[in-house]
Amino acid sequence: MISRVLERLLTLPAPATRKLAVQRDLRVPMPDDAELLADRWAPRAGGDGLPTALVRSPYGRKSALGALLARPLAERGFQVLIQSTRGGFGSGGGFDPLRQEREDGLATLDWVVRQPWFGDAMVLLGPSYLGYVQWAVADRLPPQVKAMIPQVTESGLTLEFLREDGLSLETPFGWGVQVAVQERRFALLRRRGQAKKLERALTTLPLAQADVVAIGHRSDYIQDVLAHPETHPRWAAVDHRPRVADVTVPVSSIGGWYDIFLPGQLRDFRTLQDAGRRPRLTVGPWTHAGRPDLLAGTGLMIREALEFGLAHAHGEEPPDRAPVRLFVMGEEAWRDFASWPPEGYAPHRFHLQPGSALAAAAPAESAPDRYRYDPADPTPAAGGVRMAPDAGRVDNTALEARADVLAYTTAALDDDVEVVGEVSAEIWFRSSLPFADVFVRLCDVGPDGRSHNVCDGLTSLTAADELAAVTVRLWPTAHRFRRGHRIRVQVSSGAFPRYARNPGTGEPHATATALRAADQEVHHDPAHASAVVLPVRS
Numbered sequence: 001m002i003s004r005v006l007e008r009l010l011t012l013p014a015p016a017t018r019k020l021a022v023q024r025d026l027r028v029p030m031p032d033d034a035e036l037l038a039d040r041w042a043p044r045a046g047g048d049g050l051p052t053a054l055v056r057s058p059y060g061r062k063s064a065l066g067a068l069l070a071r072p073l074a075e076r077g078f079q080v081l082i083q084s085t086r087g088g089f090g091s092g093g094g095f096d097p098l099r100q101e102r103e104d105g106l107a108t109l110d111w112v113v114r115q116p117w118f119g120d121a122m123v124l125l126g127p128s129y130l131g132y133v134q135w136a137v138a139d140r141l142p143p144q145v146k147a148m149i150p151q152v153t154e155s156g157l158t159l160e161f162l163r164e165d166g167l168s169l170e171t172p173f174g175w176g177v178q179v180a181v182q183e184r185r186f187a188l189l190r191r192r193g194q195a196k197k198l199e200r201a202l203t204t205l206p207l208a209q210a211d212v213v214a215i216g217h218r219s220d221y222i223q224d225v226l227a228h229p230e231t232h233p234r235w236a237a238v239d240h241r242p243r244v245a246d247v248t249v250p251v252s253s254i255g256g257w258y259d260i261f262l263p264g265q266l267r268d269f270r271t272l273q274d275a276g277r278r279p280r281l282t283v284g285p286w287t288h289a290g291r292p293d294l295l296a297g298t299g300l301m302i303r304e305a306l307e308f309g310l311a312h313a314h315g316e317e318p319p320d321r322a323p324v325r326l327f328v329m330g331e332e333a334w335r336d337f338a339s340w341p342p343e344g345y346a347p348h349r350f351h352l353q354p355g356s357a358l359a360a361a362a363p364a365e366s367a368p369d370r371y372r373y374d375p376a377d378p379t380p381a382a383g384g385v386r387m388a389p390d391a392g393r394v395d396n397t398a399l400e401a402r403a404d405v406l407a408y409t410t411a412a413l414d415d416d417v418e419v420v421g422e423v424s425a426e427i428w429f430r431s432s433l434p435f436a437d438v439f440v441r442l443c444d445v446g447p448d449g450r451s452h453n454v455c456d457g458l459t460s461l462t463a464a465d466e467l468a469a470v471t472v473r474l475w476p477t478a479h480r481f482r483r484g485h486r487i488r489v490q491v492s493s494g495a496f497p498r499y500a501r502n503p504g505t506g507e508p509h510a511t512a513t514a515l516r517a518a519d520q521e522v523h524h525d526p527a528h529a530s531a532v533v534l535p536v537r538s
Contacts, residue, residue, distance in 0.1 A: 007072070010299030013306065015075035019044045022066075025090065028083060028111050030104055034092035037061070038108075041070040042079035042117070049119035051146075051313035052112060053078040053305060055126045056105060056133045058097075058179060060089040069126075072302050077310050079117065083108060085133070089183065097179065097221045098132070098157060098238035105137040113144050120144060121313035125305055127151035127254075127297065128261075128288065132240075135268070139246040147312040148247075151254040151301045152288055154264030155240040159230040161260075166437070166458045167229075167509055169500035171260050171387055173210070174198055176222040180215045202497040208510040226510035244271040251279045252308045254301055256286030256293060257329065257455070257477055258385050258392045266476055269340055273323075280308065281340055283478070284327045287391040326420065329393075329454070330444060330480035341421035341476075345535035350410065350487060352427075352524040352531065358408040358489055363524045371404050371492070373436070374517040375503055378496035379404050383453050384441070385475055386498050396443055396451040400490065406522055409445060409488040417481040421535030423455055423474040427491060428467065428528035432519040436464035437502045440472045441490040442532060444481055451488055454479045458499050462506070467523065474532075489532045491522050 007015075023040040030036060039061045042050065053073050057065060061082045070080040086104055087095025112118055122145045124134040131153025138148060138155075154160070161168035177198055181187055187194075194214075201214035211222040228234045241264075251272055255265045262283070272279040282300065286293035311318035322336030350358050354366035373379065379402065383394030400407045425440040441456035455475035481487050494501055500509050504516035524530045 010072065010295060010302060012072055012299065012302060013076065015072075016077060017043045017045075017075055020071065020074050021047065028108055030086070030093070030107050032093070034086060036083055036086060036091040036104065036108065037089070038081050038083035039066070039070070040079065040081050040117070041066070041074040043074065047074075047079050048117040050077065050079045051121040051123060051310060052118060053080045053123050053125055053309070054108070054112060055080065055082045055130055056085055056101070056108065057082060057126065057130050058085045058088050058095065059129075059182065060084065068298050069302070073305060076306055078123075078305070081112060088179075095179070097176070101133045101136040102240070105133050106140060109137065109142055109145070113142055118144075121146045123147045123149065123305060123309035123313055125149035125151070125301060125309065127301065128153050129157070132157045135240045135243065138240070138249075139243040141249055145249055147250045147252070147309045149252050149254070149301060149304050149309055150265075151297060152256055152259045152261055152265070152286075154261045155244050155268050156230075156264050157238070157261070158225065159235060159239060160264050162225065162228070162230040162235070164229040164231065165460045167460070167500040168498060169509075170202065170381070170497040172225045173202065173222055174387060176211070176219050176225065177201070177214045180219055205513050205515075206511045207500070223510075227508070241267075244268050245275050247272060247277065250308070250312050251277070252304050253279060253281050254297060254304065255281070255283045256288065256297065257283060257327070257475070258285070258287040260288045260385055260387065262385075262475060266340055273339060278323065280321070280323055282325045285329050287386070289387050290391055293392070326478045328418070328420065328478045328480055330482055331418075335478075341535065344538050345419075345421050346538050347533050348536040349531040349533055350489070351529055352408045352489065352491075352522065354524065356406070356408055358410045358487060362526060363529055364526070366525050368430075368521040368523040369406050370519060370521050371406060372517060372519050373404050373493035375494075375501040375515040376517070378501040379439070379492045379494040381495040381498035384456055384495070384498065393452045396441075396453055396490070400451060405490055405492045407451075407488055407490050410486050412484050412486055413481055414483065416483050417487065418479075418537040419481070419534045420478040420537065422476050423532070423534060425457075425472040425474065425489070425530075425532045427470045427472060427530045428523035429461075429464065429470045430467040430521045430523070431461070431464035433504045433516060434463055434465045435502055435504050435506045436461050436518055436520065437493045437499070438470045438472055439490075439492045439495050439499070440474060440532065442474060442477070442534075443488040443490065444479065445486040445488050447484050456495070458495065460502060467521075467528070469528075493518070493520055
């Protein structure tokens with residue numbers, strides 16, 4: 001009954017069989033003599049020799065992965081091997097996030113192809129961390145691996161969060177807490193209490209003590225996140241971005257416009273595209289882990305495994321489709337393109353204007369707009385690129401009513417404006433302190449006056465007391481602003497706890513204990529023409 005309900009939710013084709021056998025706790029030896037446990041799902045009759053779908057996960061084997069992934073695939077032409085990564089859910093060794101996945105992944109591939117039940121084809125698939133482990137081995141795959149299907153993931157994973165010009169705090173910290181407590185007794189029943197601990201931990205000063213508040217002990221991963229930016233040697237072993245250009249198997253990548261890993265996922269796709277590998281890309285209107293989005297993305301991944309993965313496993317070409325398929329928000333429709341970013345979209349500048357206006361015309365002479373940012377009462381994150389319950393598109397009315405958020409809005413549009421591609425902003429900015437952040441958000445304002453976020457980004461500054469043009473890279477998007485709607489740009493100095501609050505002192509995030517409020521200026525005059533730059537359809 002459960003599988004039939006899931007089939008309807010995931011919109012899957014009819015199964016070839018309902019009769020499955022599950023072999024639990026297969027022991028997969030590693031070179032250091034640790035053994036990782038795996039479960040094999042296969043049809044009771046005729047399972048041996050079918051293409052193998054390999055899934056490696058740090059989240060356990062017997063919960064949602066079985067119902068959402070293993071069962072649907074094993075009922076439709078695959079045998080499925082779900083392995084618990086090192087140090088979790090019975091697998092040997094210690095869990096050191098991200099760091100063992102190349103060696104353990106290669107050893108697992110070598111073991112699989114030598115099993116008596118293995119045929120001659122394997123497909124790698126899975127979302128998030130389960131996709132990252134694919135990239136960790138992608139440049140040294142045995143010939144039996146015929147395709148990869150990474151979903152909402154990228155080859156650098158944590159590193160996008162750790163930019164020196166903007167520390168994304170909530171996601172890597174929250175994930176570090178999640179994996180630290182997930183095997184504790186009654187972990188599911190304690191989720192509400194754990195969420196309150198996490199909320200309290202994110203406001204702790206200094207942040208270096210926040211892991212103890214959240215989980216009761218130190219976490220090496222969280223300490224690394226707080227202390228080491230992406231360029232630090234500590235992260236070199238977990239950075240698989242240089243491997244992508246050497247990947248030769250077909251790759252079908254699935255992402256979401258509000259997903260935490262989208263910029264890196266699009267970078268990986270472009271690397272393959274530029275190398276002539278003919279990858280496929282699908283991006284929907286999804287967040288990383290929201291329940292409806294999780295079901296929609298998982299359903300698409302399973303359908304892609306059946307159409308794209310099985311075809312390659314059998315030495316056939318998958319059904320023909322465009323290389324890039326994007327859900328264009330606003331239009332609320334899927335569209336096909338030849339590449340990312342697509343051709344036919346040119347950069348258009350929409351300038352901030354006096355009187356909170358936004359227009360293509362250059363701004364007139366005007367005084368700067370001002371606001372005060374206080375890290376003791378930080379500008380909150382509202383929706384957007386998060387793993388929080390309110391992630392994704394939300395009403396920004398309350399956020400825009402704050403005194404520390406500026407908003408610039410066009411007149412009602414006479415025609416649709418379609419934006420697809422990379423989005424950026426150039427903001428002429430000055431602070432009363434050298435250390436400050438600039439957060440920019442693009443919104444769609446409907447005829448009812450409600451403002452919904454499309455994409456956003458943040459840049460941290462270390463010489464903010466000098467007037468300068470600040471470039472802010474926003475999340476990529478595909479969005480049609482409808483006739484009668486208005487385009488809005490927000491400018492502020494934070495989105496907490498998504499981004500770490502800037503203490504204003506220049507102290508490292510891990511050790512900062514003092515908070516200083518700052519007076520900020522945003523300039524918009526002919527000599528300082530602040531603007532958002534949108535890739536608009538020609």
